[in-house]
Amino acid sequence: MTKRCPVLTSAERKAVNVIKRADTALAAAVSLALEEVVKQATEDMRAIDQGDATPVLEYFAGVVHQRMYCPMCGANPDTFEGGNPDIAYHVIRNIQNIARHYWSADIEPYPPK
Incomplete structure (x- = not known):
C-alpha cells in the first residue's frame, strides 16, 4: 500500500515554513551556545590551572x-x-x-x- 501525502493549502505551507525557520534558528542557537560554553569553560579551567579537565x-x-x-x-x-x-x-x-x-x-x- 502506498501512502500519499496530502496537498497542503497555501496557509498550511506558510505555517510549515514558519516552523522550519524557527527550528533552524533554534538549532543554530543551541549549536552556538554549546560552542561558546566550551570556549568559556576552557578559558576558566585554564585560569585555575585545570586545562586538561575541561569538559x-x-x-x-x-x-x-x-x-x-x-x-x-x-x-x-x-x-x-x-x-x-x-x-x-x-x-x-x-x-x-x-x-x-x-x-x-x-x-x-x-x-x-
Whole structure:
C-alpha cells in the first residue's frame, strides 16, 4: 500500500515554513551556545590551572539533552520530579528508533505499549 501525502493549502505551507525557520534558528542557537560554553569553560579551567579537565562539547550537549528531556516529559529539570512516565517512555522509544534506523544501532526499541 502506498501512502500519499496530502496537498497542503497555501496557509498550511506558510505555517510549515514558519516552523522550519524557527527550528533552524533554534538549532543554530543551541549549536552556538554549546560552542561558546566550551570556549568559556576552557578559558576558566585554564585560569585555575585545570586545562586538561575541561569538559568536551559532548558533555554540555548531554546537559542540554537532559534538561530538554525533562520539560518534554513534564518533569522539573532541576529535581527530575513530576514527569509523566508514559511520555518519557515514548520519547526514549523514539530515540531508540532513530538510533536504529539512521545509525544502524544494534538495539531493539522498547515494544509499543
